Amino acid sequence: MAGSHTGKEDMQDTGNILSNTKPKDSSAKLIFGDSALCAQFLRGYVDIPLLKHVQAEDIEDVTVRFVHMFTEERNSDVVKKVRIKEQETPFYVISLIEHKSDVDYNVVMQIFRYMAFIWEDYEKEQERQHEGISKTKNFRYPPILPILFYDGIENWTAATRLHDRILLSDILEKYIPDYECMLLQLKEYSNEELMEKKDEISIMLMIDKLQDMAEFVNLGQEIDSEMLKDITKTSPEYLLGIMSQVVEGLLAKLNVPSEEIMTFTKQIKERRMGELFKHFKAYDVQAARQELQQERTELQQERTELQQERTELQQERTELQQERTELQQGQAELQQGQMELQQRQEELRKAQEILQQKLKAVQQEREALHQEVRQKLQKEVGTELQESQENTIMKLIKFGKKHGISKGSIILDLKTQYSMDEAQAAEEVEMYWQA
Numbered sequence: 001m002a003g004s005h006t007g008k009e010d011m012q013d014t015g016n017i018l019s020n021t022k023p024k025d026s027s028a029k030l031i032f033g034d035s036a037l038c039a040q041f042l043r044g045y046v047d048i049p050l051l052k053h054v055q056a057e058d059i060e061d062v063t064v065r066f067v068h069m070f071t072e073e074r075n076s077d078v079v080k081k082v083r084i085k086e087q088e089t090p091f092y093v094i095s096l097i098e099h100k101s102d103v104d105y106n107v108v109m110q111i112f113r114y115m116a117f118i119w120e121d122y123e124k125e126q127e128r129q130h131e132g133i134s135k136t137k138n139f140r141y142p143p144i145l146p147i148l149f150y151d152g153i154e155n156w157t158a159a160t161r162l163h164d165r166i167l168l169s170d171i172l173e174k175y176i177p178d179y180e181c182m183l184l185q186l187k188e189y190s191n192e193e194l195m196e197k198k199d200e201i202s203i204m205l206m207i208d209k210l211q212d213m214a215e216f217v218n219l220g221q222e223i224d225s226e227m228l229k230d231i232t233k234t235s236p237e238y239l240l241g242i243m244s245q246v247v248e249g250l251l252a253k254l255n256v257p258s259e260e261i262m263t264f265t266k267q268i269k270e271r272r273m274g275e276l277f278k279h280f281k282a283y284d285v286q287a288a289r290q291e292l293q294q295e296r297t298e299l300q301q302e303r304t305e306l307q308q309e310r311t312e313l314q315q316e317r318t319e320l321q322q323e324r325t326e327l328q329q330g331q332a333e334l335q336q337g338q339m340e341l342q343q344r345q346e347e348l349r350k351a352q353e354i355l356q357q358k359l360k361a362v363q364q365e366r367e368a369l370h371q372e373v374r375q376k377l378q379k380e381v382g383t384e385l386q387e388s389q390e391n392t393i394m395k396l397i398k399f400g401k402k403h404g405i406s407k408g409s410i411i412l413d414l415k416t417q418y419s420m421d422e423a424q425a426a427e428e429v430e431m432y433w434q435a
Helices: 014-018 023-033 035-045 063-069 107-129 191-197 200-209 213-222 225-232 237-253 258-269 273-383 389-402 407-418 422-433
Strands: 059-061 078-082 091-098 144-150 182-185
Touching: 023 035, 023 078, 023 091, 023 200, 023 237, 035 059, 035 078, 035 091, 035 200, 035 237, 063 078, 063 107, 091 107, 107 144, 191 200, 191 213, 200 213, 200 225, 200 237, 237 258, 389 407, 389 422, 407 422
Parallel strands: 091 144, 144 182
Antiparallel strands: 059 078, 078 091
């Protein structure tokens, strides 16, 4: 039962919540936005002893302080500040509501941003009250319980630990922050388990589970109308209003005419919820037929699209096979080219070795020839010691020119034998070289 409640003001902005573009998000936020329902949820669905006795008056909705962080994709998220009896430190609860079949794989990072901002906001608030307190040894930040509520029909497949979204977290585990959010999948609770809770939120969660007309009818067969009557007979009127809005969102999604919706929601507000499913059965047959016809049409369209996709797939396979063949040919040509290149590089290396050997041999022959010429020159010059130095120099130069000795070598010889400087020797060589 709802019990005492001080959170009626939580629903003052109900109209704004329902203006959300996602009806499922709106229903879930209606449920988790209310303090009494949130208290029921924390007591009945969160297995933490610290929260087993939390009441509506212990819960403060502080979502508005963090709404600037929300986007259209995340505007159903809820942040609650919970006062734990006999505990001075506040306790925060972040509730992220997911229902999409396309899972948001970055949800743990979004929760981490919320947590960091809540701690930063808490620190600033404490600093305003006690300047410098956050720098003291005993200052501590409040605990935060991150809850991921998922009411989708498929299994949740995204990470629930921050480390699973961080590269190298297994190697740098000690140095990277980590946490795990509490995952609550509505699909894991049977209607029987929900009915055992015997509170308003469990009724709403049973309704939130419904996906189509057939499930609505089946729920009517399973649910105990007397139990519904007992639960809702003492419920505050505003909670009955929330129930009617949740049902209204469901029926609108199922394309029930607005006048029919008004009839059903009126029954809830008049505490006749036990009659809701009885009156709905007759309507469901006609709606189911219309839905079946629509499903057949969509199925035929899907078959046509599937056939087209098969044709396109076959064409893509053919093109892929052709590309593979061309790729294999290209790889074979590339491999052949690489082999030829390696062969040419080897031939070039050998040719360079042979050339180096020939150059070395030529250099050796040239040096031997120069030595031989010098020796002959010195011998011939020696036999003509009686001639004048000028005549000797002339003969020395002409002899060198005749035998292919360079000017530089002759200049060096003149400098050595006749104690000439560089300029004198060069002048003598130039004078007799042209003679």
